Amino acid sequence: MTNKFSNSYKSVPDKEGHFGIFGGRYVAETLMPLILQVEESYAQAKSDPEFSNELKYYLEHYVGRPSPLYFASRLTEFFGGAKVYFKRDELNHTGAHKINNCIGQILLARRMGKKRIIAETGAGQHGVATATVCALFGLECVIYMGAKDIERQAPNVFRMKLLGAEVIPVKSGTSTLKDAMNEALRDWVSSVDNTYYLIGTVAGPHPYPAMVRDFQSIIGQEVREQILKSEGRLPDTLVACIGGGSNAIGLFYDFLDETDINLIGVEAAGHGIKTGKHAASLNGGVPGVLHGNRTYLLQDDDGQILDAHSISAGLDYPGIGPEHSWLHDVGRVNYVSVQDSEALESFKLCSRLEGIIPALEPAHALSHVGRIAPKLPGDHILVVNMCGRGDKDVFTVADSLGVVI
Amino acid sequence: MNEVTTGRIEKKFKFLKKEGRAAFVPFIMAADPTLDLSLDILKGLPAAGADIIELGVLFSDPMADGPSIQAAGLRAKSAGANLRQTLSMVREFRKVDDVTPIILMGYYNPIYIYGNEKFLIDAKNSGVDGLIVVDLPPEEDKELCLPALKKGLHFIRLATPTTDENRISTVLNNTSGFVYYVSIAGVTGSKSASSEEVHSAVKNIKKYTELPIAVGFGIKTPEQAAIVSRAADAAVVGSAIVKVIEDNIDETGTPSDNLVDTVLEFVSSLSKGVRESR
Known part of the structure; x- marks a missing residue:
């Protein structure tokens, strides 16, 4: 398949931050100078070997990279088809892929001389990762989190506080991730001089989608090296869950131009797309403009953003990163969806068969693997991104199963 | 490059110049607290001293607004507000007032979903004079700003305390009608700028443009409105109303x-x- 914009899927975004019609910089004027400053500083950092070395140092010695590529033999046997590998980003420090991006951005914020860090969080994984790097470098940290998410992710809230962050409950709108992002943007508008906004996913105004992707793309780079070592060839299929889409783009990016590799993104279908209670922006939304970029959004016919729903707080967002919208439209990545109930089954299955309690987010990806792996031949190599561990979700899962802990 | 505008904004500022005073610009959210009451308020604004009116367009995620205007949006939402209805409200207003300029103020997504081309035609035909779209900076001018100017609608840009000397010409380029100076780095209805800050900022922008300059964000009382009016060509009050x-x-x-x-x-x-004030 060829791409009409250029002969590489890696040629986006353009210098204005557009991925085809998606992306861009739709922010209030107050923020524009800051965003241009972030862009300039990031461009400088990217070409500075000192920055790369520093990043490499922390990824290796603090985060614990590379994360293993693990052959899930019992699940493979259970599915009875493709060989299933887990990219084990849940073994990173703080238990998810989020820290890859946080280390990168905190080093940038330091270069920019910023003393105060703000971030939004849904499941709390990005909040924990941000609070962690702020503790590491002694920076003030303020985390905005939807009041509803605070309730369902209590352990992560406590973690953030232990790490010295201030967690501000957001009660506006629907009290979830999108509202936390609104509130973080409001904070940023009001504290432009000393504050850096550490966005947790491949969304927001340019340069964030491209920058977060760059910091996460180490996932795919490692997979390439590791699979060549263990199998002597590249994988056939890569699968990752999608909320904003940072772990997915991190896994996919290095392989975008190898078009014989299937790339599958798994959205959260909540109670089912037809019920309207879901978080599948690509499969159930239309393009619109929110949080600084144009992308697929769940919205009504007046352009009002709708509530997303997913059992997984990390996928509970009515939008998706603009690069995914573009990859969807050009057809390079296949985006499917998985319901709450299916994800719960995979959560249990993976825990029992592999001794790995996955986060509810990658449990979605695993559900789709369960659909396709049995039909694939035994020499088909499939890699799924185990992007977070499930400790944070045990209360939610127990509740769904009717168990009182 | 503009087609002929309705001229209401130009006429208004010309008239005010003769009067030797600044414009008073109230903001209300369309359909707050109900469609009927909102229309009654709108129709009553000119007699209450409004020279220009800013009419808020509902958006579920108003990133630049503080709690008061967020709450106004929620009330408008429960009253069933939408962009189509807001335009029909302007048409109703125009039946009784054909001189007071109306500026629609809001965020881009509802317009984008309505359809830019169709929106500009319908807005113009409804009697709208200009647009303030908070999340469309000059970098995205091709989207709506240039087509709006072509259709004869003013596109009023925000300048802010973070708009420095390097950026001011970018911001003023393609701005028409007037310039809206956001006097604080913050959301609507939060802190207030000092009169010195406002005066020097307005003086500075005046170096670069002959357009009238309106000042808003943080003006809550008649006294503050008076202070701003001594320096600026218009004072905007939203959250307090x-x-x-x-x-x-x-x-x-x-x-x-x-x-x-x-x-x-x-x-x-x-x-x-x-x-x-003067």
Whole structure:
């Protein structure tokens, strides 16, 4: 398949931050100078070997990279088809892929001389990762989190506080991730001089989608090296869950131009797309403009953003990163969806068969693997991104199963 | 490059220049607290001293707005507001007033979903004079700003305390009608800028443009409106007005009988502040 914009899927975004019609910089004027400053500083950092070395140092010695590529033999046997590998980003420090991006951005914020860090969080994984790097470098940290998410992710809230962050409950709108992002943007508008906004996913105004992707793309780079070592060839299929889409783009990016590799993104279908209670922006939304970029959004016919729903707080967002919208439209990545109930089954299955309690987010990806792996031949190599561990979700899962802990 | 505009904004500022005073510009959210009451308030604004009116367009995620205007949006939402209805409200207003300029203020997504081309035609035909779209910076001018200017609608840009000397010409390029100076780095209805800050900022922008300069964000009282009016060509008040609406609704969501009058009285007091400032 060829791409009409250029002969590489890696040629986006353009210098204005557009991925085809998606992306861009739709922010209030107050923020524009800051965003241009972030862009300039990031461009400088990217070409500075000192920055790369520093990043490499922390990824290796603090985060614990590379994360293993693990052959899930019992699940493979259970599915009875493709060989299933887990990219084990849940073994990173703080238990998810989020820290890859946080280390990168905190080093940038330091270069920019910023003393105060703000971030939004849904499941709390990005909040924990941000609070962690702020503790590491002694920076003030303020985390905005939807009041509803605070309730369902209590352990992560406590973690953030232990790490010295201030967690501000957001009660506006629907009290979830999108509202936390609104509130973080409001904070940023009001504290432009000393504050850096550490966005947790491949969304927001340019340069964030491209920058977060760059910091996460180490996932795919490692997979390439590791699979060549263990199998002597590249994988056939890569699968990752999608909320904003940072772990997915991190896994996919290095392989975008190898078009014989299937790339599958798994959205959260909540109670089912037809019920309207879901978080599948690509499969159930239309393009619109929110949080600084144009992308697929769940919205009504007046352009009002709708509530997303997913059992997984990390996928509970009515939008998706603009690069995914573009990859969807050009057809390079296949985006499917998985319901709450299916994800719960995979959560249990993976825990029992592999001794790995996955986060509810990658449990979605695993559900789709369960659909396709049995039909694939035994020499088909499939890699799924185990992007977070499930400790944070045990209360939610127990509740769904009717168990009182 | 513009097609002929309705000219209401130009005429208004010409008239005010003769009068030797600044414009008073109230903001209300369309359909707050209900469609009918909002239309009553809108129709009453000119007599209460409004020279130009900013009419808020509902958006579920108003990133630049503080709690008061967020709450106004929620009330408008429960009243069933949408962009189509807001335009029909302007048409109703135009039946009784063909001179007071109306600026629609809001965020881009509802317009984008309505369809840019169709929106510009319908807005113009409804009697809208200009647009303020908070999340469309000059970098995205091709989207709506240039087509709006071509259709004869003013595109009023925000300049802010973070707009430095390097950026001011970018911001002023393609701006028409007037320039809206956001006097604080913050959301609507939060802190207020000092009169010195406002005066020097307005003076600075005047170096680069001959357009009138309106100042808003953080103006809450007739006294503050008066101070701003001494330096600027217009003073915008939003949050403080919608707060009066909020204060006249009881816990069950029922508006008080004299809500419209109370709001218009407050608007009168603000406008008096502007009128008596020079």
